[in-house]
Amino acid sequence: MRIHRCVHGFLVFGLLMVILAMSTPPSLAQEAKIGFSLRKIHVHVVNGLSGQQSLFLHCKSRDDDLGTHNLGVGDEYSWSFRVNFLATTLFWCYMRTSNGLHAEFDVFWPSKGDWLSYRCNWKNCIWTAKDDGIYLRNIPENYDELLHKWESVLIN
Secondary structure: OHHHHHHHHHHHHHHHHHHHHHHOOOOHHHHHHHHHHHOEEEEEEEEOOOOOOOEEEEEEEOOOEEEEEEEOOOOEEEEEEEOOOOOOOOEEEEEEEOOOOEEEEEEEOOOOOOHHHHHOOOOEEEEEEEOOEEEEEEOOOOEEEEEEEOEOOOOO
16 A cells, blocks of 8 residues: 555656646757757748749648748748647748749758757748749848759750
8 A cells, every 4th residue: 555655646746747847938948959849930931032023832741731822022921830749740842933943842840950940040940032042041140041942944
């Protein structure tokens, strides 16, 4: 009987510790160590093309199709989400300019280390379509990084 009370007490103590840990907001340093898992993530796609070029956009994940969007110059499309428990959340986009250049790539992935987390300042991934390709805003260092060059459509 005494062992049963000890185990029961240990389980109650463990449960209280878990509840306390979940109710205490983590510091920025703690969140940085674990990546995106605790924050709401915002992904932005901006049409930074010159002239009057529109940007066709189709983004999705395994679970969510965000539909197609046509962005005028300077327009932005954005969405928010939380990373799933296993940190396997992945979003990708197909983009096409009005002159036929296109690109398809991942716009969010938590499982590849802190590379993306750092650039997105742990919560805001800002992708901008420019004339020479797609850029990701490196928020902490305050500059845009060219990550994807446009591909042209090959016509035989």
